[in-house]
Amino acid sequence: MSAQSAENLNSAATPEPERRSGRKKRPAHPSGHRTLRLPAAAGDTHGTAPAPTQDGPPLRLAVIGDSLAAGVGTDSHREALSGQLAQALAGMTGRPVSWRVTAKPGATLTSVRRSLLAGLTDPACRWRPDIVLVAAGSNDALRMRRPRVFRRDADRLVRDIRLRLGGDIPLAFAGLPSLDRVEALPRRVKIPANVYVRLLERQLRSLPSRHPQVFHLPTDGPPPFPGDWFAADRFHPSPAGYRVWARELAAGVATLTELAPPPAPA
DSSP states (O other): OOHHHHHHHHHHTSOHHHHTTTOOOOOSSTTSSOOOOOOOOBSOSEEEEOOSSOOSSOEEEEEEESHHHHTTTSSBGGGSHHHHHHHHHHHHHSSOEEEEEEEOTTOOHHHHHHHTGGGGOBGGGTBOOSEEEEEOOHHHHHTTOOHHHHHHHHHHHHHHHHHHHOSOOOEEEEOOOOSTTOTTSOHHHHHHHHHHHHHHHHHHHHHHHHSTTEEEEOOOOSOSSSSOOBOTTSSSBOHHHHHHHHHHHHHHHHHHTTTSOOOOOO
């Protein structure tokens, strides 16, 4: 998900007479400020979360996607989705988790497929994932991608991941979170954007019926009770928000670890 996409949608939702009047565009943030653009998480894009009780061959997790996968709103990937998901998985499975993330803010399913798949593996150290998590699609919703076209994009992404990795390793798509509690979007933007979130989420839910070893992990978005769930842009999760989301996804991914192939001998 991208703050730039949110601003583009905000501008598109402005009535045509107002845009032609020469007035300044309304800010995306309801407090009166334009949406703050935050960078992606810095530092290493790979790491290992140790198991709390045992050693042994690690579970290899690849995360690929948009700004949510890129950790926008955090200082490092260890406190963003990939690092916190690995930590939660290590606790749930009792296995160390070797994680790697390849992501780009603003990415759509199509741009993920075209420009990010090479990051799923590391030939230098012969690293390849046991499980892949895709966290993308929100930018497609903000850009009002047609559901039929989005369905085709998702099918092509699955196909190309399979072609690159070979075999049928478990491939999970994180569900698209509702925008209801995103504070940076005014109501007139949330309503049409959420319509598309629901339409495109329906397409993601249908993927397992068309592709073996493909799964959909629904998400509810930020918790409905008070907490510091958003970063400074009031659009992306804070470290606390990523931690909640990572734990939610980890419950599903932990189940999928039983479907992952056994680790290759060292």
